[in-house]
Amino acid sequence: xxxxxxxxxxxxxxxxxxxxxxxxxxxxxxxxxxxxxxxxxxxxxxxxxxxxxxxxxxxxxxxxxxxxxxxxxxxxxxxxxxxxxxxxxxxxxxxxxxxxxxxxxxxxxxxxxxxxxxxxxxxxxxxxxxxxxxxxxxxxxxxxxxxxxxxxxxxxxxxxxxxxxxxxxxxxxxxxxxxxxxxxxxxxxxxxxxxxxxxxxxxxxxxxxxxxxxxxxxxxxxxxxxxxxxxxxxxxxxxxxxxxxxxxxxxxxxxxxxxxxxxxxxxxxxxxxxxxxxxxxxxxxxxxxxxxxxxxxxxxxxxxxxxxxxxxxxxxxxxxxx
Amino acid sequence: xxxxxxxxxxxxxxxxxxxxxxxxxxxxxxxxxxxxxxxxxxxxxxxxxxxxxxxxxxxxxxxxxxxxxxxxxxxxxxxxxxxxxxxxxxxxxxxxxxxxxxxxxxxxxxxxxxxxxxxxxxxxxxxxxxxxxxxxxxxxxxxxxxxxxxxxxxxxxxxxxxxxxxxxxxxxxxxxxxxxxxxxxxxxxxxxxxxxxxxxxxxxxxxxxxxxxxxxxxxxxxxxxxxxxxxxxxxxxxxxxxxxxxxxxxxxxxxxxxxxxxxxxxxxxxxxxxxxxxxxxxxxxxxxxxxxxxxxxxxxxxxxxxxxxxxxxxxxxxxxxxxxxxxxxxxxxxxxxxxxxxxxxxxxxxxxxxxxxxxxxxxxxxxxxxxxxxxxxxxxxxxxxxxxxxxxxxxxxxxxxxxxxxxxxxxxxxxxxxxxxxxxxxxxxxxxxxxxxxxxxxxxxxxxxxxxxxxxxxxxxxx
Numbered sequence: 001x002x003x004x005x006x007x008x009x010x011x012x013x014x015x016x017x018x019x020x021x022x023x024x025x026x027x028x029x030x031x032x033x034x035x036x037x038x039x040x041x042x043x044x045x046x047x048x049x050x051x052x053x054x055x056x057x058x059x060x061x062x063x064x065x066x067x068x069x070x071x072x073x074x075x076x077x078x079x080x081x082x083x084x085x086x087x088x089x090x091x092x093x094x095x096x097x098x099x100x101x102x103x104x105x106x107x108x109x110x111x112x113x114x115x116x117x118x119x120x121x122x123x124x125x126x127x128x129x130x131x132x133x134x135x136x137x138x139x140x141x142x143x144x145x146x147x148x149x150x151x152x153x154x155x156x157x158x159x160x161x162x163x164x165x166x167x168x169x170x171x172x173x174x175x176x177x178x179x180x181x182x183x184x185x186x187x188x189x190x191x192x193x194x195x196x197x198x199x200x201x202x203x204x205x206x207x208x209x210x211x212x213x214x215x216x217x218x219x220x221x222x223x224x225x226x227x228x229x230x231x232x233x234x235x236x237x238x239x240x241x242x243x244x245x246x247x248x249x250x251x252x253x254x255x256x257x258x259x260x261x262x263x264x265x266x267x268x269x270x271x272x273x274x275x276x277x278x279x280x281x282x283x284x285x286x287x288x289x290x291x292x293x294x295x296x297x298x299x300x301x302x303x304x305x306x307x308x309x310x311x312x313x314x315x316x317x318x319x320x321x322x
Numbered sequence: 323x324x325x326x327x328x329x330x331x332x333x334x335x336x337x338x339x340x341x342x343x344x345x346x347x348x349x350x351x352x353x354x355x356x357x358x359x360x361x362x363x364x365x366x367x368x369x370x371x372x373x374x375x376x377x378x379x380x381x382x383x384x385x386x387x388x389x390x391x392x393x394x395x396x397x398x399x400x401x402x403x404x405x406x407x408x409x410x411x412x413x414x415x416x417x418x419x420x421x422x423x424x425x426x427x428x429x430x431x432x433x434x435x436x437x438x439x440x441x442x443x444x445x446x447x448x449x450x451x452x453x454x455x456x457x458x459x460x461x462x463x464x465x466x467x468x469x470x471x472x473x474x475x476x477x478x479x480x481x482x483x484x485x486x487x488x489x490x491x492x493x494x495x496x497x498x499x500x501x502x503x504x505x506x507x508x509x510x511x512x513x514x515x516x517x518x519x520x521x522x523x524x525x526x527x528x529x530x531x532x533x534x535x536x537x538x539x540x541x542x543x544x545x546x547x548x549x550x551x552x553x554x555x556x557x558x559x560x561x562x563x564x565x566x567x568x569x570x571x572x573x574x575x576x577x578x579x580x581x582x583x584x585x586x587x588x589x590x591x592x593x594x595x596x597x598x599x600x601x602x603x604x605x606x607x608x609x610x611x612x613x614x615x616x617x618x619x620x621x622x623x624x625x626x627x628x629x630x631x632x633x634x635x636x637x638x639x640x641x642x643x644x645x646x647x648x649x650x651x652x653x654x655x656x657x658x659x660x661x662x663x664x665x666x667x668x669x670x671x672x673x674x675x676x677x678x679x680x681x682x683x684x685x686x687x688x689x690x691x692x693x694x695x696x697x698x699x700x701x702x703x704x705x706x707x708x709x710x711x712x713x714x715x716x717x718x719x720x721x722x723x724x725x726x727x728x729x730x731x732x733x734x735x736x737x738x739x740x741x742x743x744x745x746x747x748x749x750x751x752x753x754x755x756x757x758x759x760x761x762x763x764x765x766x767x768x769x770x771x772x773x774x775x776x777x778x779x780x781x782x783x784x785x
Contacts, residue, residue, distance in 0.1 A: 150476035151476055152476065187508045188377075196465035201466060229611075231609065236580055243610060281599075
């Protein structure tokens with residue numbers, strides 16, 4: 001009731017404002033486009049600004065932008081099959097062998113939806129005290145069913161957020177934990193940064209991505225992604241930076257949030273890796289060690305430059321849209 | 323029969339005494355509940371006050387609780403290991419192994435470090451410039467899985483439940499962390515553990531008694547000569563082993579600038595490239611900086627006699643071998659995958675330049691090292707396993723006897739007007755309560771002395 005009254009007032013005011021603007025509009029000082037090159041006020045990007053769009057803009061000015069709830073669906077796959085603890089998958093990796101994953105979790109943050117015009121619209125996460133914290137979310141596909149013994153029984157396959165109403169055709173996010181949250185006390189951190197399975201204490205940070213598993217001979221193959229080469233700066237106990245941040249910037253197109261799901265595919269991630277082999281004298285699989293040759297192909301598929309840990313979005317194959 | 327009569331009489335007396343003491347206890351009641359008891363450092367002469375993080379002030383309650391946690395096998399995933407499994411008091415909190423073995427049998431690439439004076443360490447672990455506080459460090463043995471140490475990864479809820487199931491722990495956590503909404507949590511477990519470990523201070527060796535002027539006979543002439551060798555430019559040990567802790571990169575309360583320090587001492591030089599064995603590359607594994615290859619922390623020399631074998635990987639068996647290593651300016655390995663002349667490691671610290679020493683000098687030097695063995699430290703009941711059941715009920719300070727003050731404290735613990743931490747031995751059965759029967763035992767110990775088999779600090783002989 002109150003809302004419709006405000007909206008009604010807004011319309012009235014909007015109309016008056018528009019008349020006033022038309023009457024007094026000065027000569028244009030710019031070309032009328034925003035930083036993304038879009039026509040200012042053209043919310044539906046049809047190349048013209050209608051009275052309705054102007055009224056919406058005035059209303060947003062009066063009572064703030066209205067954000068709509070939106071849920072992004074995620075799924076973990078191994079090739080074309082959904083991931084499940086306890087399942088052995090065939091034809092995994094470059095040697096096309098049997099592989100049994102035993103963990104599958106990752107953090108993402110800074111999630112944005114893309115308009116058809118390529119504009120980034122930030123997704124504001126709804127804090128839930130468990131999976132979502134500020135702009136960070138843990139996606140957790142393991143349910144502790146053996147052999148996923150290190151995990152948790154609960155899972156999370158969605159991101160719940162608020163976004164400006166609109167039509168979106170893509171999604172963008174960072175795989176990892178933001179630097180500002182990555183180097184704090186893990187024992188006292190709020191959820192989801194307090195799960196010991198994701199701690200990476202010896203590197204003073206978190207595992208951004210944790211995938212564990214083993215081959216038919218029960219030889220382990222892990223993919224643990226996180227920042228390395230971190231150093232303290234002038235402020236005691238405060239990490240100043242990491243020589244290899246290892247945060248991947250993921251962009252996916254042809255994504256309709258209402259219809260599509262974002263798939264994280266272990267099969268694609270390991271496509272160029274022989275999970276039955278391990279580079280001599282290195283940890284099993286890839287633990288983000290720059291000296292571990294097993295990491296090269298995996299980093300490429302994650303969308304990271306192996307030599308410096310910077311993003312390499314064009315090589316990314318781990319995530320896709322279905 | 324006579325014995326029974328005697329016991330009965332004693333028991334009757336004790337009950338009478340308890341009535342009086344209970345009254346006394348009430349008199350002594352103060353606003354104790356919920357108030358942490360200040361921990362008073364009992365520091366050796368010349369030792370600075372340890373640095374304590376602002377968010378984890380040290381209290382009697384946290385230290386007492388941390389001692390229980392340290393010795394409790396609840397602290398491993400499969401409940402077979404405690405912290406003390408790899409940090410044994412009699413070995414100055416090491417384990418005597420070249421490389422540690424975790425709760426699931428997995429081998430650690432490095433040896434368990436001594437916890438003596440770890441409160442003063444500017445960085446923790448063998449080669450990690452990022453680990454600056456014990457609160458941060460204890461998470462690694464607990465939750466780390468490469469390698470598995472205590473093997474608690476992913477088990478934090480079960481860990482909390484294990485402590486929650488014990489009435490004694492419920493009381494001790496509540497009394498140690500009165501301001502926490504969740505008194506038993508990963509945070510409080512690690513904070514209590516860090517508080518206890520911070521109290522493991524060793525400064526009562528013969529060397530200390532000599533230099534503190536307490537005992538002119540504590541240090542033999544030979545050991546005195548050995549001590550002087552440490553500070554010679556010929557031996558050059560002092561660059562990395564100096565100050566009250568015979569260590570480098572030491573911190574303490576009020577020190578405005580902390581320095582961490584890691585050195586390559588020429589232990590390896592695989593193929594002449596400076597390389598160290600994989601999985602043991604030192605700070606390089608963290609920093610990826612090539613010149614950090616083989617850089618490890620120089621540990622304290624205190625109790626070094628007890629912490630063999632030596633070096634980060636336990637690859638040097640005896641103190642005599644350690645002297646050989648430094649006299650040669652590095653170790654040469656002639657064959658096998660790690661072959662190389664360590665003395666020519668390009669990343670080696672320049673002070674590891676080798677020296678010649680006579681047999682007599684070597685003996686003097688080793689006698690000096692042995693004079694850093696702190697007998698009190700490795701036998702102190704304050705640092706010992708509280709679960710052995712060998713403590714005398716009501717002997718709050720573990721001195722071997724029960725004083726009237728301790729009797730009063732025991733009563734206050736029974737009444738809940740003192741924290742359990744102020745007298746954990748009063749609760750003989752470990753249920754978190756001090757019952758009348760337990761108080762009877764305390765009174766009997768006050769009147770008739772502690773049983774001869776109970777542990778006490780007097781075993782150290784230097785109290």
